Amino acid sequence: MKAEWFARLVVILLGIGLPLLAIFARSDAGVIEVHGKVAENGGWTPESFNAVVGQPIHLRLTSDDVVHSFAIGQSDTAPIDVMPGQMADATLVFDKPGKYTFYCTRWCGVNHWRMRGTIEVSGSSTEVVTPTTPLYVALKLSIDDPHPAEVVPVSRPSAAQAGAPGVKVDLPAEVYRTQSPVEVWKQLRAASFSNGLSDMQVWNLVAWVWRSNTTPESIASGKRLYSQNCAACHGETGQGNGVMAASLKKAVPSGNMSGMPGHDTAAPVNFTDARNMLGASSAILQGKIIRGGMGTGMPYWGPIFTDAQVWSLVDYLWTFQFEEGDKP
Ligand code: HEC
Numbered sequence: 001m002k003a004e005w006f007a008r009l010v011v012i013l014l015g016i017g018l019p020l021l022a023i024f025a026r027s028d029a030g031v032i033e034v035h036g037k038v039a040e041n042g043g044w045t046p047e048s049f050n051a052v053v054g055q056p057i058h059l060r061l062t063s064d065d066v067v068h069s070f071a072i073g074q075s076d077t078a079p080i081d082v083m084p085g086q087m088a089d090a091t092l093v094f095d096k097p098g099k100y101t102f103y104c105t106r107w108c109g110v111n112h113w114r115m116r117g118t119i120e121v122s123g124s125s126t127e128v129v130t131p132t133t134p135l136y137v138a139l140k141l142s143i144d145d146p147h148p149a150e151v152v153p154v155s156r157p158s159a160a161q162a163g164a165p166g167v168k169v170d171l172p173a174e175v176y177r178t179q180s181p182v183e184v185w186k187q188l189r190a191a192s193f194s195n196g197l198s199d200m201q202v203w204n205l206v207a208w209v210w211r212s213n214t215t216p217e218s219i220a221s222g223k224r225l226y227s228q229n230c231a232a233c234h235g236e237t238g239q240g241n242g243v244m245a246a247s248l249k250k251a252v253p254s255g256n257m258s259g260m261p262g263h264d265t266a267a268p269v270n271f272t273d274a275r276n277m278l279g280a281s282s283a284i285l286q287g288k289i290i291r292g293g294m295g296t297g298m299p300y301w302g303p304i305f306t307d308a309q310v311w312s313l314v315d316y317l318w319t320f321q322f323e324e325g326d327k328p
């Protein structure tokens with residue numbers, strides 16, 4: 001009698017196994033079921049949830065439309081594929097309190113980057129978290145102003161071709177970070193040591209200053225991040241012609257951002273255009289990456305990338321202007 005009852009239960013379980021599991025999952029207080037949808041249809045649900053330092057939270061991730069991927073900003077955790085009709089389990093433990101951003105890493109549509117949500121982590125940690133002030137804030141730069149280059153080189157400057165034999169300039173990272181290539185070019189041009197050099201040779205010195213303040217590792221890291229996060233708009237070759245560039249204009253939703261002066265969507269910047277780029281300091285580019293365009297179509301990446309990752313992107317952007325070459 002008992003055995004038969006048990007057998008029948010197993011059959012029922014087998015028959016309705018899947019929905020039953022889903023119900024169990026939802027009723028389990030420790031599990032959060034997260035659904036992904038393209039941004040136009042609502043993005044992540046729930047869009048935000050809470051956690052406590054040191055206490056694991058369990059997520060069951062699934063997609064209600066196309067393939068997405070789940071990742072946590074400013075962390076090393078590998079992205080998790082989020083597939084329609086499948087559940088992916090993940091356990092997260094946070095060791096520091098704060099507000100974390102989770103986001104989609106798959107180009108699921110033109111508004112892909114808007115697929116973001118937040119995790120509020122409370123609790124205490126022995127480690128003191130001091131947020132770094134972005135350079136553009138510390139320097140009070142207006143990163144939305146145009147920064148045209150007053151002078152441009154006749155061809156692409158090359159670090160490997162820098163200067164004439166015997167001429168060597170070493171300028172510190174602070175110059176690389178806070179001054180534009182044009183500003184540095186003008187200073188080097190005015191210096192007496194460069195009297196015998198052509199304008200192009202001085203530009204090569206500028207390329208060398210830029211090159212000598214980056215590392216091959218940082219440029220390689222920037223290149224990887226660029227391909228995954230930026231190329232769809234700015235183009236693999238940096239020319240502002242990525243696959244999403246054309247649909248960008250109509251992609252920005254109407255609502256609180258539309259109709260505001262100066263907040264129209266723009267074309268993705270062409271990083272190979274010397275007339276624009278050589279007038280910008282690294283601090284301006286870094287600021288734009290962190291804060292975004294606030295309605296121009298340029299996403300904000302501050303909560304997504306670490307400080308080192310943002311700088312590696314800046315380092316990489318300069319390779320669209322300067323021939324890298326080996327350090328001379
Ligand atoms: C969805 C499209 C899109 C993506 C993705 C995107 N950008 Fe942009 N970006 C733009 C647009 C549009 C502009 C021009 C408007 C502006 O400057 O706000 C821009 C401008 C910029 C600027 C300002 C350049 C200047 O001359 O001042 C920088 C720097 C930049 N992007 C870097 C990046 C980096 C790095 C990434 C990837 C991490 C990225 N962008 C991803 C659309 C995009």
Ligand SMILES: [Cu+2]
Pocket residue numbers: 037038067068069104105106107108112115
């Ligand atoms: Cu997505």
